[in-house]
Amino acid sequence: MKPYPFTAVVGMPDLRLALVLSSISPAVGGVLVRGEKGTAKSTMVRALAGLLPSVDVVDGCRFSCDPESPDPGCPDGPHEGAAAAHRRPARLVELPVGAAEDRVIGSLNLERALAEGVTDYQPGLLAAAHRGLLYVDEVNLLHDHLVDALLDAAAMGRATVEREGVSVSHAARFVLIGTMNPEEGELRPQLLDRFGLTVEVASSRDPEQRVQVVRRRLAYEADPDGFAAEYAASDAELAEDIQAAQRLLPSVKLPDDALRQIAEVCASFEVDGMRADIVTARTAVAHAAWAGRDEVSTEDIRVAARLALPHRRRRNPFDAPGISEEQLDQALQDAQPDEPGPPEGPDDGPDGPDDDGPGSGSTPPPSAEGGPGGEPRQGDPGGQPGGDRRHGMVERAGKAFRARAFEVKGTGEGERGRRSRAITDNGRTIGVQPSSVREGRPHLVATVRAAAPHQRARGRDGGGLRVRKPDLRFARREGREGNLVLFCVDASGSMGARARMREVKTAVLSLLLDAYQRRDKVGLVTFRGTGAELALPPTISVDAAASRLDELPTGGRTPLAEGLMEAARVLRVEGIRDPRRRPLLIVVTDGRATSGADAVARARAAAGLLDGVTSVVMDCESGKMRLGLAADLATHLGADHVPLTEVAADALTGVVRARTSGRAA
Template sequence: MVRYPFSAVVGSDDLALALVLTTVSPSVGGVLVRGEKGTAKSTIVRALVDLLPAQRVVAGCRFACDPHAPDPGCPDGPHAADAPVEQRPARLVELPVGATEDRVVGSLDLGRALGEGRATFQPGLLAAAHRGLLYVDEVNLLHDHLVDLLLDAAAMGRTSVERDGVSVSHAADLVLVGTMNPEEGELRPQLLDRFGLTVEVAASREPHERAEVVRRRLAFDADPRAFAARYAPAQADLARRVAAAREAVGDVELTDAALAAIARVCAGFDVDGMRADIVTARAAKAHAAWHGRTRVTRADVRAAARLSLPHRRRRNPFDAPGLDEGLLDRLLEDLEDDPEPPDPGGEGPQDDGPGPPAPPDPDGAASADTPTDGGAQTPPEASAEQPSAADDANGGEDDGREDTTAGAAPAGLAHSGATFRPAVLRLAGVGAGDPGRRSRARTSSGRTVGWRVGASGRLHLPATVTAAARARGSGEHGRLRVAPHHLRSAVLQGREANLVLLAVDASGSMGARRRMAEVKTAVLSLLLDAYQRRDRVGLVTFRGTAAALDLPPTSSVEAAARCLESLPHGGRTPLAEGLVLAARTLELERLRDPRRRPLLVLVTDGRATAGADALERARAVADAWPGTGVQSVVVDCEAGRLRLGLAADLAARMGATHVPLGEVAADALLATVSAARAAADPQVPGRGRVA
């Protein structure tokens, strides 16, 4: 198979540099690549393996032991000092998102166990990746039990297997490279911190660069071998430069001034722990070696900090990672550049510039440099307008003026307060939804809690062998024979996730800033819980004359938080349209994933003022809601001295739990959701109760 050449890439210089640095010094700790779809993340990672030098391993060792320092505990050892040695290409092992635990850590060799009666260990992907690269595409979608295995391997450099009568421990010293699309959900903080460097990538907006991506991609697709041959000299030069930098990195001097600057930068960005300091120091030395320097300079520290700190600085869960490069430059003012000229011979980029460029992806989408400011992009904060005199007089009700479009100019923009960490909600019983971190469920992955007759799913080996042994007659000896009716499959238990759909009334009757701020704070706290539990979330809003699905159900609660924070309010109240759109959205999601249990959180004052017979239409939709089987909560936002009780009536018609806005501090809203789930019948699809 011919891979797209690393040297033929266009753009994504920061990504290429990060990959090169972790190749020069594997102790840097790997790379996490964050970016939108179609930005060549996978293509460039797979192309990296062609630049890695060949490895010397002990001949016949399934765990790739280094002949100069073999693992004393190697299951294939001990290896003699004069053991035969063989050379093999560097390995890049891919870990599929849907891999089983047996495939990752290894398991009992079933063929030998049944055929020879010997308990022999079959190595997994972690063993294959020892002294190489382990690549996980869509690493944020990796199941939690696999994440735990990666955390153990990254922390200890070893993997231990205690299962099915096998007790094995072997070295797993690997470089972890992961790619992810943030729109599909975030990464667990524990695993995020194990990546030494992180890079944000985005498609280029320069027409000439995009055209060059397409030109090269089409040429590669037409004749991969000829295209690779055209870049072979550049590939060879890069490989030689990587090999030279690997040899020289141990001799690079990290001066006291550079070390003090690294400590000052890490403290200035308020990072947690000391891993940031260590990774930055290692990356700075690798950067110096890559540019042919013998001493770490200001440029090396700056380049290393830009890649090692963005994902480690303290931030709220909904804040995008980034780095204030202005602050970085101020913190490095006291560290001077070494006068030694970098890159002898003029080869490669200078200072903290990018490394070799990155290749385009198979779809032809270009990659682009990360923004030079490095910081999280925050939209300018719009000022919330004061409620009108009519609003004050009517308690925030509609002013009677017809809003002809759903996108009419808002009456104001309220901002939420500080969120808090909510209580953990868990559903009683055992569901069957997608893997998550909220409720117990029968899943395709997780820990084994039992077995059932049949061969569907993962084989439960001890139960299978036991069934075959019991069926054998008392006088029979020799090899154990397993028939199809002896097979037993494992019953696995993990955690499932829910779907939380927020339906928010954004009409003029919700226009009082204080009320909208309280609502947004409560809902953002619920989103924080969804972020931690891997729920899917969606957002429906209704104002003017129509409802809109502002955010289709997604795992990216960060996108939901941004959408909610910028939600304007004003105009009339199309309540019926909002309920209809919410029901349609949930029905479509149920068709896509019938096992995921949904929860609707409707935030409204119960008024319906858009169009003729608006209130009657809303009540008709509410009367039909119990038939959907969706558990619901109605947050009553009605205010003022004269209250009509419309939201309470709406909740009664929907079979939903009703809670007044005055009781909705964020914790009160979550307690209401908990009580609503506790009251639901766990046997009804789409409902559950809190344990």
């Protein structure tokens, strides 16, 4: 069955352009496609492979070497002289989310290296994608070390495997395309920066366009080959245009004035590092070639900046990507080379005509209703402080700070992360174990030590070491794991004082940022009035949790028991879904229980449902007269009791210093 035609996809001009520019110039660094589910991200990427020109490869080369310019370091080489070659279509290689590192970058056969003294390299997906497309669906769900390896290969054009002192390297030049749904979690900013371009896609709200999408999809499913034939001519024409742009690309000029504009734009948006400037320049050159020009223009730079800069403006995981079109236009205008203008008139000052009207380029002053252009200031929904009072008071969080680190007790075997101790695939070696216990990378020294006593019995005659499977030993490594951090937040009236709730939300936001940095899943349970609700099911999207927290209203009684029971239910269900990820419960409350009969007794009983769960009670009680109810709850939960003022790492340091100095005195 033929893939869906590229030119049959309805709408999404930015994604279409970004994919084409990356195909023209793979040095751009690939494309990250962000968007909600069901927006044809995968369909368009798979269709792109059919537009790429076929490639000539050396016969028998597993690394797709070009016969005209073979890789001198190819593990299957050297390819000297007029090597036999054949032509094949450009490949689209898809990387599954659960792929292991050896499957991605390749692996060395350590047993053959020990027994036969040869380097037997098994190529991975990066080798298969050389001179083609590498597509990673749900790239935000990949382990960070795999994303690092992908982006390193895409940037350097080579993949390297180093293991037990043996190093193998091969060419790996490909167009990297990743897709992700932001609702399922974000990539770290430093990984986002490694993607050349980014595009936000969303489903159309135009009924006519939606009808057209459905009609074409149904027609394709009814007759895939016939539908593809209808668009074969338009796809072929687009493929020819891409090849023409590829031929023109080396001759496109990037003048100094254009480089100055690029530098001015990147500086005005305060992006970190120089990668933004380089990617913008490469994209502008590719766009000029696509437009058939031999020199980069301001329009090329404008298009390149719109695609290359939005994801590089994020300062923390809670920032939304994007750039201001007005700021971009102003930066381009400021960087324009000076040109002689008409002589000054009697009413013209040294800076030009005295004109504050529309089109003068001046920024409109903030209106009385909020920010520039009358938009409400961030943090004041509807322009009114305090938010929507129909469902309770809403108080915004302040600026996040570096939070104190909390760990789950014991040693786990969960997903790789940075919070709690765990037995993982990386980390420091704490022992070795036989192959019957664990599979993975053999431990070289332990394997040699196990095989050495048997060499005489195995008839070794001076050749390589004779290794059998029972000799293999595997490293037992201790590292860090990510956990499920479940916040159970009291949103009752006793928490409703604006100053207190602002402090609470700021502390929880800081803990969310800490969870993001430690690769945790997070969930949010809130309780107020007469019950509790799961405001956010466990997810790796900490920005979604931050958004729910920011909109959290307060008011009503305190159903503490219901909150704890809902937290126990969520942890029980999540334990079935993801049993390897150990939980950390953070209860944010002043300890009061005022909803229903025997509220305090029921809360104590509910605490028993959380027996064995590592818990922290964040005590929000303030003032001179304190009841100590949160400390009592911590005792029943077997939890750490942490006052709200000691959540910050700096505050904890101060407490430790004060206690240490007191003992010394």
